[in-house]
Amino acid sequence: MAQSNLYSRVLGTGSYLPPDRVTNQDLADRLAKQGVETSDEWIVARTGIHARHFASPDQTTSDLALIASQNAIEAAGIDPQSIDLIIVATSTPDFVFPSTACLLQNKxxxxxxxxxxxxQAVCSGFAYGVATADAFIRSGANRTALVIGAETFSRILDFNDRTTCVLFGDGAGAVILQASEEPGVLASALHADGSYSDILCTPGNVNRGAIAGSAFLHMDGQAVFKLAVNVLEKVAVEALDKAKLTPEDIDWLIPHQANIRIMQSTCRKLRLPQERMVVTVGEHGNTSAASIPLAFDVAVRDGRIQRGQNVLIEGVGGGFTWGASVIRY
Structure with missing residues (x-):
């Protein structure tokens, strides 16, 4: 039975970006060799992205998750053996199975x-993971959860498609949530609509030792943009209503770092000053499930996010999925 006075609080955050930083010019030079034209100006104007990081060939998603997790564990000051729940949000797992979470647990x-x-909720994955861990902790089933968003999206990009390959990067972010009598995760809201599954997908599967379908990411950019700006405002307001707060009560907005235009639109609709939005898309690109925890950790470590402040996280991704959580840090 859920304990009414039990919350899950963020004890620590951590993140990791692989060392290979790829600027827009680096990417443009690479694509030019394949006969694909793009430029730094074209990418920045449409996305706000200046650079992204790509994992090395020998780095797996669980490798990225490991370093982010270790940094979060160190920040939280806990014994790793006290962690009794691990949730990894990812669309690029190491294997079909076992889960990346089990591989991470072992590492x-x-x-x-x-x-x-x-x-698996694609770019909404971290929001889904936080809401899930919060429910487990509030029920009394678990006490200390490690929630990670980790991706190696560079492995599923078609570098002949400039409309998608310029958007994504690799990385991992993590938080430690622990049971507390002090308010932490105040409220969450999650949604999905599978009727939009075709506008953002990687429609391949393993069949008798071969890939059936396409193993590359496919996206209808205009359809995704239109849906994203609509649902992000609604789910943010829903989570705030559940927390009995208004946008004016939010100190920091951390949206999924997909596209600066989507992010700015959401901020305007919530009537929040742009200065209260954490933006890392310029240096990270879209790291899917890793984008929110990466941005969270950056803002905690540079001192912007302080204890006692209200943080609104929100994401939208393939599925189609979307979700938000209000967190008192």
Whole structure:
């Protein structure tokens, strides 16, 4: 039975970006060799992205998640063995199975201590993961959760398609949530509509040892943009209503870092000053499920996000999925 006075609080955050930083000019030079034209000006004007990071060939999603998790564990000041729930949000797992969460649990040296599983909600994955971990903790089933968003999206990009390959990058972000009598995650709202599954997808699967369908990301950019700006405002307001707060009560907005125009539109609709939005898309690109926790960690470590402040996270991604959480940090 849920304990009414029990909350889940963020104890620590962590992140990791692979060392290979790829600027727009680097990418344009690479694409030119394949006969694909783009430029720094073209990419920045449409997305706000200046650079992104790509994992090296020998780096897996769980490798990125490991370093982000270790940084979060260190920031939280906890013993890794106290973690009794691991949730990894990813669309680019190491394997079909076992889950990336189980691989991460092993790399962290955590032995037989609670559940570990992946969440697949694409760019909304971290919001889904936070809401899930919060529910487990509030129910009394778990006490300390590690929630990670980690991606190696560079592996599923078609570098002949300039409308998608310039958008995405690799990285990982993590938070430690722990049971507390002090308010932490105040409210969450999650949604999905599978009728939009075709506008953003990687429509391939493994069949008898081969890829059936396409293993590359496909996106209808205009359809995604239109849907995203509509649902992000609504889910943000829904989460705020559940928390009995208004946009004026929010100190920091951390949206999914997909496209600066989508982010700015959401901020305007919520009537929040642009200065209260955490923006990392320029340096990170779209890292899918990793984008929110990466931005969260950046703003915590540079001192913008302070204890006691209200943080609104929100994401939208393929599925189509969207979600938001209000967090008192």
């Amino acid at each position: 962290l040296g955590i032995k037989n201590n609670g559940a570990a599983f992946d969440v």
